[in-house]
Amino acid sequence: MKEIRVFSPATVANVNCGFDVLGFALDGLGDEMVIRKVPEKGIKITKITGAELPYKAKENVVGVAGLAMVEALNLDFGFEIEIHKNIRLGSGVGSSAASAAGIVYGINQFLETPLSNLELTAFGMKGEAVASGNEHADNVAPCLYGGFTLITGYEPLRIVSLPVPEELYVTIIHPHITIKTKEAREILPEQVSLKNAIKQTGNLAGLIAGLYEADYGLIASSTQDVLVEPYRKNLIPDFDFYKQTALKNGGLAFGISGSGPSMFTLSKGLQNAGAVEFALKKALKEKNMKSESYVSPVSKHGNRILEQK
């Protein structure tokens, strides 16, 4: 094998009550990368489309994650990379994680003894850190594992792959506003009430059980974020209006995707997800907010090979 073309999906991190620990992968929306094995060691980025990003490997998420992997494995060959971005930078659906996960997934296909998803996640996090300032796995993990992933610890890194109910669909709406990750962090309080903390543990526990039971009612009643959303929603004008619109039009659960500005809605069935998209587009238009939207099943597979030569 000389060359491989991989798909790297967009991902939703946090998932409302799963702040900092839960994420899931989308189907359909994602980046593509071409990874070519070459005799020269290291990582060389030869082409970037869809976004303006640095070509220097050490300054690029793809390069940093890829270099971390090839250097740790001490490979005696290297890679040329083409990056084709479809996920908008800063939209809140894991653009940098798709880059980071895509390259480590791609390189892994060229290894005689492939690494586990857990090991790949650790390398992917190195790339993610270039974009976000700290190593975190809540987008990289679902990108690699597919489906829902739960991070239960970082030292050591522990990831649990959760089941995906058959009919779970997601609607993403991306309003054209900018939220800086730093700002989204700073708006959070340092202290919260014990009462709300306990409530949130029960909510996330209910969501996890809902995924295992494919109990859409339980997913709907549990996906309530009492800790983070009350603060972060202030960064998105008319958030409550959009939330009510989504939930009134068949959505089970609504929340900010990652640190925003994209918002996700979970629905049972494609028809509901489509109805939510239609209603939300109308709602955003009403508020004179430009936006893009996507409807997708929750992907069970994450990264995948599109073509190989």
Place this chain on the structure above:
Amino acid sequence: MKEIRVFSPATVANVNCGFDVLGFALDGLGDEMVIRKVPEKGIKITKITGAELPYKAKENVVGVAGLAMVEALNLDFGFEIEIHKNIRLGSGVGSSAASAAGIVYGINQFLETPLSNLELTAFGMKGEAVASGNEHADNVAPCLYGGFTLITGYEPLRIVSLPVPEELYVTIIHPHITIKTKEAREILPEQVSLKNAIKQTGNLAGLIAGLYEADYGLIASSTQDVLVEPYRKNLIPDFDFYKQTALKNGGLAFGISGSGPSMFTLSKGLQNAGAVEFALKKALKEKNMKSESYVSPVSKHGNRILEQK
């Protein structure tokens, strides 16, 4: 059917990182009650063994829960009750909940159209309130449902029955000290750090996934309470020593049962649970602390009928 003898199990509420939302039932340790159908309406307590408790129905957990149920259903008959307590009052393994759940479970057997466990839990909570001062379900629910139960909401009451891994055993150790529920409540802070709150959501989510996956390693790594135990452990002298003893001797997870003073250890297999019991008994003796101990599987069934006439 004229008379029924029911078993009502001891229960462990809170379960470490599941504070206020999680509970499970024991097998083997529990109260017995004889419930006799009589023409006279209402609830009459005719015998109490094993504990000193009021005979007046309105002052007794059994009476209050039973009356709430017979009055709501407007039954044209009543019950005579014998209460045989085996669970020590104030030991932290759901003594009052066993009384409350036992009576509503028993009465339910005499109904032409039996109520659901959810409806029974709501009546049981009325009785529980007599003993604890507020209506809560975290002992009553596992008593009625068996296994692990998750309370995801009170208005409306929502209970999720979770799977029990086949080899999950529990060791209970009851040191002879007194902890008042009020004191156990007052020792808790009103505010906690957002960081710890998020950590706890991940821990409970991991425990829930561990129960579904029967992944004992995940149960062990997830069952960490960073919110409540750091405060409540101060009410139990040498708590850390006992915890280390349990975890060093094969225990997966250790914590305070309810608001204590009993402590529970979860283990994989009867042999490990026995080894934990042996080591803990020795540890408590070393500290000159009198105690009782029990080893039991996590009960899958909760309340059950022992005999009927």
